[in-house]
Amino acid sequence: MTTALPTALPLDLGEEDFRTQHVTPAARLYGWLVYHAPDNRPVRAKSGRTYVQNVAAGWVDLVLLRGPRSMFVELKKNNGYPTPEQRKCHEALRSAGLYVAVWKPRMWAEILGELTR
Secondary structure: OOOOOOOOOOOOOOHHHHHHHHHHHHHHHOOOEEEEOOOOOOEEOOOOOEEOOOOOOOOOOEEEEEOOEEEEEEEOOOOOOOOHHHHHHHHHHHHOOOOEEEEOHHHHHHHHHHHHO
């Protein structure tokens, strides 16, 4: 079975839809292991207890792994930019020799190129 991927994405696509409907499925299609860091908004468990994930502010949205390659990816809307905390995290990852990218829906063709390399 072949899954057809779109050649372009809507310009008004939000970050969550970008991640869940496009980036994550495409990455998995091309054999990447995908980890999504949860945000720190309070979550209510079935027990009624409220908690947060305590993920460091600025941590990337996705970690992608396939074979010897890893990618640390920040997802943004087309008009979005990394926060100061995110830029600090990106620089720390880059200084460790890791690949870091900021992906936006308008970059879809480039993203697919990275996922198929």
